[in-house]
Amino acid sequence: MPLLKDIYEKLLERGHKLTPQRWAILNIFLQNKGRHLSADEVYTHLKALYPNNGIATVYRTIDLLVDLGVLKKLEFGDGRARFEIYDPDEPHHHHHLICTRCGSVTEFQDDLMESLEVAIQKKTGFQIQDHIVTFYGLCRSCQAELHQARG
Numbered sequence: 603m604p605l606l607k608d609i610y611e612k613l614l615e616r617g618h619k620l621t622p623q624r625w626a627i628l629n630i631f632l633q634n635k636g637r638h639l640s641a642d643e644v645y646t647h648l649k650a651l652y653p654n655n656g657i658a659t660v661y662r663t664i665d666l667l668v669d670l671g672v673l674k675k676l677e678f679g680d681g682r683a684r685f686e687i688y689d690p691d692e693p694h695h696h697h698h699l700i701c702t703r704c705g706s707v708t709e710f711q712d713d714l715m716e717s718l719e720v721a722i723q724k725k726t727g728f729q730i731q732d733h734i735v736t737f738y739g740l741c742r743s744c745q746a747e748l749h750q751a752r753g
C-alpha cells in the first residue's frame with residue numbers, strides 16, 4: 603500500500619497542493635482498494651462529503667493522480683475507464699476478471715502465467731518482460747441469476 607506521505611511529497615514536488623477535495627478523492631481510492639472505481643463512482647462518494655463539487659473536479663484530480671503514477675487507469679473495453687491505486691509493493695500486477703453481464707471486476711492474484719511465458723519464449727525467441735491479462739466471462743451472481751431465470 604503506498605503511503606499518503608509519499609503521495610503528498612509527489613504532489614508537492616510537481617508544485618501541486620493537497621487540497622481537501624484531492625485529499626478526499628485519494629482517500630476514496632485508499633478505502634476502496636480492490637474495487638476499481640470509475641469516475642462516476644468516485645463522484646458519488648465525493649458528493650456525500652462535498653456536495654458542491656462537480657464531476658469536472660473528479661476528472662481533473664484523477665488525471666493528475668494518473669500522471670503522478672499514484673493511480674492506474676484500467677480499460678476493459680466497455681467504454682468505462684476504471685482506476686485503482688498503484689501499489690509499488692505489489693510484486694506482480696494482479697489480473698482482472700470482468701463480468702460481461704454486470705460489469706463487475708474481480709482481482710485474481712495468483713499468476714499462473716510463467717509456463718505460458720516460457721512456452722512463448724521458446725517458440726518465438728521473444729523475451730517477455732511483463733503481461734497484462736484480462737479474462738471475460740460471467741461472475742458467480744450473474745450465473746446464479748441466469749440459472750434462476752431459466753427455472
Ligand SMILES: [Zn+2]
Nearest residue numbers: 701704741744
Ligand atoms: Zn456479473
Ligand SMILES: [Zn+2]
Nearest residue numbers: 638686696709
Ligand atoms: Zn485491480
Ligand SMILES: [Zn+2]
Nearest residue numbers: 694697713715
Ligand atoms: Zn500475471
